[in-house]
Amino acid sequence: MRHExxxxxxxxxxxxxxxxxxxxxxxxxxxxxxxxxxxxGAAARGGLSESELVISGEEIYYVKVQNPDFLVALSQDAYxxxxxAVKDDGMIIADEFYVKNYNAEDKRLAMFPLTRTxxxxxxxxxxxNVVTLGVLSALDPELSPESVRSAIKDLVAGKxxxxxxxxxxxxxxxxxxx
Amino acid sequence: MAKRKIISxxxxxxxxxxxxxCRFFAGYPITPSSEIAEKLSEVLPKYGGRFIQMExxxxxxxxxxxxxxxxxxxxxxxxxxxxxxxxxxxxxAIMAEIPVVVVNVQRGGPSTGLPTFTSQQDLMQARxxxxxxxxxxxxxxxxxxxxxxxxxxxxxxxxxxxxxxILLSDEVISHMSEPVDIPDEVEIVDRAxxxxxxxxxxxxxxxxxxxxxxxxxxxxxxxxxxxxxxxxTGFPSNDPEIVHNQMLRKLNKIRKNTDDIVEVEEFKLKGAxxxxxxxxxxxxxxxxxxxxxxxxxxxIGVFRPKTLWPFPEKEIIELGKKVEKIFVIELNYGQIxxxxxxxxxxxxxxxxxxxxxxxxxxxxxxxxxxxxKIE
Numbered sequence: 001m002r003h004e005x006x007x008x009x010x011x012x013x014x015x016x017x018x019x020x021x022x023x024x025x026x027x028x029x030x031x032x033x034x035x036x037x038x039x040x041g042a043a044a045r046g047g048l049s050e051s052e053l054v055i056s057g058e059e060i061y062y063v064k065v066q067n068p069d070f071l072v073a074l075s076q077d078a079y080x081x082x083x084x085a086v087k088d089d090g091m092i093i094a095d096e097f098y099v100k101n102y103n104a105e106d107k108r109l110a111m112f113p114l115t116r117t118x119x120x121x122x123x124x125x126x127x128x129n130v131v132t133l134g135v136l137s138a139l140d141p142e143l144s145p146e147s148v149r150s151a152i153k154d155l156v157a158g159k160x161x162x163x164x165x166x167x168x169x170x171x172x173x174x175x176x177x178x
Numbered sequence: 179m180a181k182r183k184i185i186s187x188x189x190x191x192x193x194x195x196x197x198x199x200c201r202f203f204a205g206y207p208i209t210p211s212s213e214i215a216e217k218l219s220e221v222l223p224k225y226g227g228r229f230i231q232m233e234x235x236x237x238x239x240x241x242x243x244x245x246x247x248x249x250x251x252x253x254x255x256x257x258x259x260x261x262x263x264x265x266x267x268x269x270x271a272i273m274a275e276i277p278v279v280v281v282n283v284q285r286g287g288p289s290t291g292l293p294t295f296t297s298q299q300d301l302m303q304a305r306x307x308x309x310x311x312x313x314x315x316x317x318x319x320x321x322x323x324x325x326x327x328x329x330x331x332x333x334x335x336x337x338x339x340x341x342x343x344i345l346l347s348d349e350v351i352s353h354m355s356e357p358v359d360i361p362d363e364v365e366i367v368d369r370a371x372x373x374x375x376x377x378x379x380x381x382x383x384x385x386x387x388x389x390x391x392x393x394x395x396x397x398x399x400x401x402x403x404x405x406x407x408x409x410x411t412g413f414p415s416n417d418p419e420i421v422h423n424q425m426l427r428k429l430n431k432i433r434k435n436t437d438d439i440v441e442v443e444e445f446k447l448k449g450a451x452x453x454x455x456x457x458x459x460x461x462x463x464x465x466x467x468x469x470x471x472x473x474x475x476x477x478i479g480v481f482r483p484k485t486l487w488p489f490p491e492k493e494i495i496e497l498g499k500k501v502e503k504i505f506v507i508e509l510n511y512g513q514i515x516x517x518x519x520x521x522x523x524x525x526x527x528x529x530x531x532x533x534x535x536x537x538x539x540x541x542x543x544x545x546x547x548x549x550x551k552i553e
Contacts, residue, residue: 020355027184027357036184036355040294062466062541063354063459 003142004065005053007132008082009074011040012049014129018072019051021133021151022143026055029147035063048077055142070140072132073099074114083109093135095128110139110178117170127167130156134171138178145172180359187325187352188255191281191345192217194329195253197364200279201227202250204241206234206260209293210349211283214255235260239267242278246271247403249369249394251333255281259290261300262307268342269308270405274412275382275392275428277336277343277369279329284348286536295536296349298457298509304344305487311425313432315343315439316487320461322356328484334367335439339431340389346486348509350459350538372399380410384423388431432488440485442493446472447479452552453497454480455506455518459538464507466541471548478548486514491521498522505548507539508532 005022009015016038023036034055041047052065071086073079073094079102086092092108097115112135118127130152137145149168156164185193191214195203203218219229228245232238235256242252256264261282271278286292287299300307304316315335319325325347332343370391372379381401383390390410393399402412407424409415432439445465447453456464461482471478481497481504483490498504504526506515515530522528531547533539 023184023355028182034184034357037350038353061462061469062538063350063462064538064540066540066542 001056002058002060003055004068005055005070005072005136005140005142006065006068006082007051007053007072007074008078009049009072010077011047012126013074014126015049015051015074017155018129018133019053021130021148021155022053022136024151024154025143025147026053029150030144032057033060035060037063048075048081050078050082069142070136072136074128074132076100091139093132093139095132112174114171117174118167121167121170122163127164130164130167131171131174134168134173135175136171137168138172138175180361182357182359184355184357185322186213186355187319187322187347188213188283189217190322190326190358191253191255191329191347191352192221193360194326195279195333196221196225196227197360198251198330198333199366199368200251200253200333201225202242202245202252203227203254204230204232204238204245204252205254205256206232206238208235208257208260210285210296210352211255211257211260211281213352214253214281214283218253235263236267239264239271239278239280243267243271243274243276246276246278247392247395249397251277251279251337253279253281255283257283258285258287258293258300261303265303265307269310269312271342272308272312272314272428273310273405273407274403275340275390276403277340277392279332279336279343279345281329281345281347283352284346286534292536294349296459296509296538297534297536298348298460299513299534300346301457301486301508301510301513304346311429313341313429314487315339315341315432315485316346317343317484318346318458318486319351319484320443320458320482321351322354323358324484325351326358326360330364330366334365337369338367338389339435339439340369340392341432346458348458376400381412382408382424383410384427388427388434436488436490436492439488440483440490440493442490443480443482443484445480445482447481447497447500450477450479450501452476452478452503452505452548453501454478454544454548455494455504455514456480456482457486457508457514460507460509463538463541463544467544467548470541470545474549476549476552489517489521494518494521495525498525501526503527503529503552505544505551506530506532507544509539510534
C-alpha cells in the first residue's frame with residue numbers, strides 16, 4: 001500500500017533532517033521502498049520548506065505526495081496551504097505554537113505543543129523536528145519508533161544526540177497520550 | 179554484494195562518477211546541481227582526484243577539456259543558465275573529439291527562470307545548443323538508481339566514442355532520495371590508446387576506424403588540437419574533401435552505433451493500443467498513469483527513452499506501427515513532440531500535453547487528458 005507523509009514548516013525548523021531520518025528508518029531499517037522529495041524556494045531562512053515521503057512495500061512510480069496519510073504542519077502557512085489535501089481518514093499533526101487559526105471541528109486535526117516541548121526539553125527551537133518525529137512515530141502505524149530512533153542515532157551528531165533522543169522520547173509520550 | 183543506501187540523485191552522480199573512474203571535476207555551483215560539486219569536493223581528493231571550483235561555467239568547461247586531454251576521466255555539472263555558458267566549449271570538445279561528461283540538471287527557464295523547480299526545457303538545447311552539425315549523446319534517468327547507472331554509462335560512452343556525453347537530469351530526480359543498490363563491480367570502459375609510437379601517431383586518423391585513439395598529453399605524443407576543421411594531424415585544413423571526410427567520420431561514429439548507444443524502457447506495452455511517450459521524471463508519472471488507466475480497462479503502456487539523443491528512431495517507428503495513439507507528455511511547451519511526429523506521424527496519431535510550471539503534472543490530470551482523447 002502506498003503511504004504518504006508530508007512535513008511542512010519554515011526554513012530552519014529542521015524539516016529536511018526530519019525527512020532524512022524517516023527515509024533512513026523506513027528505507028534502511030524497515031527495508032521498504034520510499035521516495036523522498038522536497039519543495040523549497042530560493043530563500044535560505046524563513047521560506048516554506050516542504051518534504052514528502054512516499055513509502056510502500058511495492059514499487060513506487062509517481063514520486064510526489066497526492067493525498068497524505070499524515071501531514072505535519074509546523075507553521076500557519078503549512079496548515080493553510082496543505083491541510084485540505086490530507087485524506088479524510090488521515091491526520092494533521094499541527095504545532096500549537098505556530099498554528100493559531102484552525103478548524104477545531106476537523107476530525108483529522110491533532111494539536112500538539114511541539115515547539116513548546118522542544119524549548120522545555122532541549123532548550124532549543126531546532127529540536128522541534130525530533131519532537132515531531134516522536135509524535136509521528138507514535139501515531140503512524142507505518143513507522144517503527146525503534147527504526148526512527150536508530151536513524152536519529154545515525155544522522156544526529158554526537159554531542160547533540162542525547163538531547164535529541166530525549167526530545168524524541170518526549171514526542172513519543174505526547175503521541176501516545178492522544 | 180551490492181550495498182543499499184539512500185541517496186539523492188545528485189549524490190548518485192557523484193558516487194557513480196568515482197566508481198566510473200572520474201578523477202577530475204571542474205565546475206561552478208548552481209542550483210539544482212550544486213550537491214554534485216559539493217560531494218565531489220569532499221570525495222575526489224580521497225581518491226587522488228582533483229576538484230576545482232572555477233570562476234565560471236565557461237572556464238570550468240575549458241578545464242575539464244584540458245584535464246581529459248591528459249587522459250583523465252572528467253566531469254562537470256551545471257543547470258540552466260550554466261548549461262548555456264558551457265555550450266561554446268562543449269562544441270569545441272565535440273569538434274576535437276574529447277571525452278567529457280556534462281551533467282545538466284534541468285530547472286525552469288528561460289534565463290534564470292525557476293532555480294529550485296523542475297522542468298524539461300533543455301531537450302533541444304542539449305541536442306542543438308552549439309552551432310554546427312554534430313551528433314551528441316544525451317541520457318535521461320527517471321530514478322536515483324538509474325541516475326547512478328546512467329552516470330557510469332555516460333563515462334563509458336564518452337570514452338568509447340571519444341565524445342562529450344550529457345546526462346540530462348531534472349530538479350525532481352536530482353534532489354529526491356531513494357534507496358539504491360551500489361554494485362561492487364561495474365563494467366568500466368577506458369579510452370583506446372595509440373598502438374603506434376609518437377612519430378607515427380595522428381589524433382584524427384580515419385584509417386584507425388570511426389574512433390581514432392586519443393593519446394594522453396604528457397606521454398610523449400605531441401599533437402595539435404583546434405576547433406577549426408582539421409586533417410588527421412589535428413592542424414587546420416580547408417580542403418573540402420578532408421573537411422567532408424572528417425565531418426562524416428565524426429557524425430558516423432554516433433550514427434552507425436545507435437544500436438549500442440540507444441536504450442529505451444518499455445512499460446506494459448505488450449498488446450497495448452495506446453502509448454505514453456515520457457522522459458525522465460515524467461516517466462514515473464506516466465507509469466503511475468498507466469497503472470491507474472489499466473485498472474479502468476484502458477490498454478496503455480509507456481515508451482521511455484533512456485537515451486534521448488541519438489533519438490531512438492527505429493524503436494519509435496516500431497511503436498508507431500503497433501499503437502493507435504501516442505501521447506507525448508512533457509514538462510515544457512512542446513519540444514520533443516516534433517521529433518516524435520517526425521518519425522511516427524506516417525503510422526499513428528500523436529497527442530501532446532504539457533507545461534512547465536516547476537511542478538510535475540499529477541497522474542490523475544494526465545489520465546483525464548488521455549481518457550478525453552480516446553473516448
